[in-house]
Amino acid sequence: MANTLADTGSWIWSWAFSYDALIIFVAYCLLLKPASLFIKMFLAQWSPAQKFDEDGSLVRAGAMIGYMERILIFTFILLEQYAGVGFILALKAAYRFKDTDNHAKAEYLLMGTFLSLILTLAVGAFVVQLLSALTA
16 A cells, blocks of 8 residues: 555644644634725724825735734744744834824824734734634
């Protein structure tokens, strides 16, 4: 009989098709488009009249940065690497420091960052607790 990876009882196969993997996959999916839509709706009342793209930034770059930010923060939470969360926030703050001349834009960006962080921390805490309960 030929040995296949599935026959070897490799931990990766057993984990990949487990509830843990499904929960983590669903959480990552929630942190992409649904979280962005929520943040966009929440921030709509504070959105400046002018478009941010007029200042030379890439179209939809903010959404993509948000996706990456939430994926990284969620991953750091799962790996219990909380210093990584601080690193991401420090990096973003250093980059956005130049936007403080336009107070409305700076406040808008800061609210978006904090709301994104709160949503990601809440999903991360929920998933950690759920995984803990399933393995207990």
